[in-house]
Amino acid sequence: MKADIVTIFPDFFRGPLDHGITRRAQEMGLAKIQVHDLREFTRDRHRTVDDRPFGGGEGMVLKPEPLFECLESMRLASQEDRVAGRVKQSVVLLSAQGQRFTQKVAAELVLLDRIVFVCGRYEGVDERVADFLADRELSIGDYVLSGGEIAAAVIVEAVMRLLPGAVGNEASTQQESFTVDAKVRGSEGADSTCGSNGLLDYPHYTRPAEFRGMAVPEALMSGNHEEIRKWRRKRALEKTLRNRPDLLQGAMLSDEDKKFLAGIRRDRG
Numbered sequence: 001m002k003a004d005i006v007t008i009f010p011d012f013f014r015g016p017l018d019h020g021i022t023r024r025a026q027e028m029g030l031a032k033i034q035v036h037d038l039r040e041f042t043r044d045r046h047r048t049v050d051d052r053p054f055g056g057g058e059g060m061v062l063k064p065e066p067l068f069e070c071l072e073s074m075r076l077a078s079q080e081d082r083v084a085g086r087v088k089q090s091v092v093l094l095s096a097q098g099q100r101f102t103q104k105v106a107a108e109l110v111l112l113d114r115i116v117f118v119c120g121r122y123e124g125v126d127e128r129v130a131d132f133l134a135d136r137e138l139s140i141g142d143y144v145l146s147g148g149e150i151a152a153a154v155i156v157e158a159v160m161r162l163l164p165g166a167v168g169n170e171a172s173t174q175q176e177s178f179t180v181d182a183k184v185r186g187s188e189g190a191d192s193t194c195g196s197n198g199l200l201d202y203p204h205y206t207r208p209a210e211f212r213g214m215a216v217p218e219a220l221m222s223g224n225h226e227e228i229r230k231w232r233r234k235r236a237l238e239k240t241l242r243n244r245p246d247l248l249q250g251a252m253l254s255d256e257d258k259k260f261l262a263g264i265r266r267d268r269g
């Protein structure tokens with residue numbers, strides 16, 4: 001997979017993507033990340049990338065010319081072909097007004113060969129970029145950042161860890177929070193793990209078994225896989241109900257799960 005990042009702050013990416021799984025994916029040849037300095041595509045001596053908004057209002061807006069020229073230099077397929085899914089490419093405009101980036105979107109993006117990330121700045125980007133250049137706008141959450149760089153790094157990291165081979169133990173990416181994967185068991189199975197099937201992950205503990213009077217739950221020490229699996233599933237259900245009840249609607253729940261949740265709700269009154 002190739003990821004191109006278009007930014008006015010290319011140095012920003014020196015740190016975040018040079019560690020851990022994104023570094024590993026690049027070293028293994030699974031991914032290539034190229035950062036493009038938008039100012040290289042300006043034509044004036046001040047290397048101007050922004051201008052005042054038509055109609056008045058606060059702040060500055062990223063101009064269309066350098067962005068169009070930068071993306072044209074990449075020789076991508078047309079926006080029409082990308083939107084129709086005729087090519088495995090996407091141009092993503094990072095925007096607070098975009099569709100919410102989720103694990104499901106990460107699983108869609110990892111199937112592509114090439115993703116271009118356009119990082120906005122100031123009050124945003126000339127809307128013609130969203131209309132005629134990008135094929136999707138993505139937001140990493142309902143808050144406003146000063147630029148798209150952190151959002152691009154978040155998405156690159158979330159997508160690249162799904163590349164087959166990028167994470168040492170691939171099964172771990174199928175058991176994580178938010179992941180819905182039919183191959184991973186929900187409440188049945190012979191080992192002690194359970195897939196999240198759209199829930200938050202279950203709690204994890206490691207040695208020591210007792211730390212400053214805080215003991216690891218007994219069920220995990222039992223060695224009984226079935227008991228451990230049931231304990232994990234219940235804790236995942238409890239945590240999801242407590243922190244992200246919205247996820248329960250899309251989660252794959254067994255009759256046993258539903259009964260357990262109904263019990264908690266009844267106890268709460």
Ligand code: SAM
Nearest residue numbers: 094095096120123124139140144145147148151
């Ligand atoms: N005027 C815009 C608004 O109110 O929606 C905010 C612009 S923001 C200050 C500048 C840039 O940061 C945006 O163009 C976008 O690239 C990026 N950005 C801000 N919040 C974001 C978010 N939640 N997700 C993705 N990108 C974001």
